[in-house]
Amino acid sequence: MSLSTPEILTAYDAVRSDKSPINWLLLGNATPTSQQLTLKATGEGGIPELIKHLNPTEVAYAYVRVQYANDAESVRVKFALIIWIGEQTRVMRKARVSIESGEVKKVLAHHSVTVDAGEVRDIDEEEIVKRARKAGGADYNGGRG
Template sequence: MADVKDTAIQEAYDKVRSDKDPATWLLLDYDSPTSNKLTLTKTGEGANSIEELAAELSDDKASFGYVRVKYQNDEQSFREKFVLVIFIGSNVKVMRRARVSVHAADVKNVLRTYSIEVNASSKDDLKESNVVSQLRKAGGANYNRSNFT
């Protein structure tokens, strides 16, 4: 069981969800390589929020991210969706890898509202175009597919 009781996590989640706060992403990391306690590592704001989050990830860590992604539907409309990122770097030890899948359920109890979950093992998995493509597929109707692939 992951310890996600730190009130800073809930506060950061609320800020990312709020339309009145500029925060667009948050990052959770383990306290130490053997700890089950997750702490808020960083928050950020910006137009390329998914790529800003990706820049903070490390190949030797397992991390959880929560991101507000804004993308254009057509010339006059935009959508904002939330994405849960479960990142397991390529150099993460076997026991930590195994625990992340169990801990994800505890994280989802705190970071509970999102459109898609992205499981990533490299920063390339979090390119904005790839994530937006997944959001479009999950979002249903796409009437102008040729312009938005």
């Protein structure tokens, strides 16, 4: 399975770039019976927009840029990888995730936080920012989000 397609790599670079408004990408199967992952969507609306593209019957991989301020002068940028296994996903499809996610992590390599999610409520932006702060070292809020 090759994930190093020009579309995926271009979207990945766009999410990582401070100059690009694109702040998330979503990989998923091209068709319900396909084993090939393709770029399903990208967007500029962050996690609230991304979650609208998640299907409870599918597996998907999302890569998202999150920003937070440590103080008035500094904004930090971190990246999260979300492994989505919709709660109604078929068992055989779920079984491929462990191998597949390893391949995805090689291509979407630079992330501070990995989130395993089966329901939209598992993808909490505040919680992701908290985890990104901890992963990033200095926490100017004394551990408070």
